[in-house]
Amino acid sequence: MRISELSRRSGVANATIKYYLREGLLPPGRATAATQAEYDDTHLRRLRLIRALIGVRGLSVAAAKQVLDTVSEYQTDTHQVLGLVLGIPQGGATSKAPRPDAEGEQHGSEADALLTALGWEVSEYNPALKVIDETLETLRSLGLDHDWRFLLPYAELARRTARLDLDELESLKDPLEMAERAVLLTYLLEPALMALRRLAQEAESMVRHGETTSPSPDSCATRRLSDEPG
Amino acid sequence: MRISELSRRSGVANATIKYYLREGLLPPGRATAATQAEYDDTHLRRLRLIRALIGVRGLSVAAAKQVLDTVSEYQTDTHQVLGLVLGIPQGGATSKAPRPDAEGEQHGSEADALLTALGWEVSEYNPALKVIDETLETLRSLGLDHDWRFLLPYAELARRTARLDLDELESLKDPLEMAERAVLLTYLLEPALMALRRLAQEAESMVRHGETTSPSPDSCATRRLSDEPG
Numbered sequence: 001m002r003i004s005e006l007s008r009r010s011g012v013a014n015a016t017i018k019y020y021l022r023e024g025l026l027p028p029g030r031a032t033a034a035t036q037a038e039y040d041d042t043h044l045r046r047l048r049l050i051r052a053l054i055g056v057r058g059l060s061v062a063a064a065k066q067v068l069d070t071v072s073e074y075q076t077d078t079h080q081v082l083g084l085v086l087g088i089p090q091g092g093a094t095s096k097a098p099r100p101d102a103e104g105e106q107h108g109s110e111a112d113a114l115l116t117a118l119g120w121e122v123s124e125y126n127p128a129l130k131v132i133d134e135t136l137e138t139l140r141s142l143g144l145d146h147d148w149r150f151l152l153p154y155a156e157l158a159r160r161t162a163r164l165d166l167d168e169l170e171s172l173k174d175p176l177e178m179a180e181r182a183v184l185l186t187y188l189l190e191p192a193l194m195a196l197r198r199l200a201q202e203a204e205s206m207v208r209h210g211e212t213t214s215p216s217p218d219s220c221a222t223r224r225l226s227d228e229p230g
Numbered sequence: 231m232r233i234s235e236l237s238r239r240s241g242v243a244n245a246t247i248k249y250y251l252r253e254g255l256l257p258p259g260r261a262t263a264a265t266q267a268e269y270d271d272t273h274l275r276r277l278r279l280i281r282a283l284i285g286v287r288g289l290s291v292a293a294a295k296q297v298l299d300t301v302s303e304y305q306t307d308t309h310q311v312l313g314l315v316l317g318i319p320q321g322g323a324t325s326k327a328p329r330p331d332a333e334g335e336q337h338g339s340e341a342d343a344l345l346t347a348l349g350w351e352v353s354e355y356n357p358a359l360k361v362i363d364e365t366l367e368t369l370r371s372l373g374l375d376h377d378w379r380f381l382l383p384y385a386e387l388a389r390r391t392a393r394l395d396l397d398e399l400e401s402l403k404d405p406l407e408m409a410e411r412a413v414l415l416t417y418l419l420e421p422a423l424m425a426l427r428r429l430a431q432e433a434e435s436m437v438r439h440g441e442t443t444s445p446s447p448d449s450c451a452t453r454r455l456s457d458e459p460g
Contacts, residue, residue: 162430
């Protein structure tokens with residue numbers, strides 16, 4: 001297809017596509033004349049990934065190019081591709097960074113303690129580690145007196161969610177497609193997952209408390225009577 | 231305690247506390263002299279809740295006042311309090327809004343279809359419904375060709391997460407404390423839950439693919455051979 005059709009089908013402006021071509025984010029098309037080139041579905045898919053990296057993941061053009069270059073280099077390595085998408089610096093994703101051992105020195109990080117308890121092996125460069133510590137600190141400053149143990153059951157459910165994510169990624173064979181899907185799943189699905197939790201909170205509350213929509217001392221009295229050993 | 235100590239212990243500026251008193255967000259203290267009042271722990275807790283509603287939940291002062299007034303009114307009703315925190319307009323939380331029935335007219339909303347499949351009873355005013363539809367639309371515009379069925383297993387895990395939330399809320403007896411905790415759990419915990427998912431993605435990927443950190447055609451060949459019947 002011509003660049004105009006690539007623009008139409010991708011929804012990315014002509015000028016932007018040319019910019020990506022100049023910056024090397026998008027590989028050149030097959031030259032058909034001095035000033036014309038032919039593009040194919042690989043270009044369309046690559047454009048979608050660029051859009052996901054810049055628009056969704058919030059990367060700069062330079063950072064997006066680095067991800068794309070590394071995805072091309074480590075094409076067959078799911079773990080490496082996912083690590084890049086998660087924002088783990090190159091090398092950090094593959095190194096099995098040992099968590100501080102139980103008897104060894106403590107980093108003092110609550111996230112470290114949590115991961116050790118869970119037996120999860122993650123890179124020390126995973127940006128999500130900091131979020132755990134920061135959130136617990138904020139919660140404590142607002143009077144919630146829980147430490148990392150509070151997060152243990154939530155973490156177990158997060159692991160099951162991650163298994164769904166990985167299953168989805170592994171259903172794809174093309175590494176570029178996989179990188180794109182990883183960006184979409186990790187970043188774009190987040191609002192929906194939080195919305196599902198809020199809907200579930202209401203639904204669960206309805207099951208547990210929905211009957212007593214107005215204070216109903218009668219039902220309490222009945223309950224108490226029937227609870228008494230007879 | 232005096233207002234100065236209330237300020238020190240809550241971390242809320244003196245002038246701000248006086249503003250909340252004037253606006254009726256904070257109940258007046260017990261007058262001890264013409265220009266002096268005595269405050270207690272209920273004021274401290276109420277201040278924390280105001281901070282959570284305005285600072286964390288992002289409500290205006292007027293909206294926060296409305297939540298506080300309704301929390302006082304429906305003190306014994308967990309379901310009502312949670313509904314308010316979730317941003318469901320008053321009345322919406324208690325009405326068992328019927329989902330559009332299977333043979334009846336379709337709203338066309340994917341969130342509706344999802345909830346019907348799950349058997350979840352939620353108010354049609356729950357703001358999270360819109361987020362589900364918007365996210366699916368965005369994902370589709372980026373080439374992910376999944377409909378609401380894709381969210382079903384995620385929703386089941388969200389329901390289990392919500393059960394942890396509700397368990398935590400039900401451990402509290404004081405309705406004001408419960409409202410505060412609901413704000414913290416629903417809004418402030420979100421970044422940590424998403425961080426847990428990202429850590430879990432890496433940990434799960436490490437278990438599934440961590441061994442093949444560099445392309446290793448040998449192991450594939452071995453695998454293929456041993457897979458052959460024989």
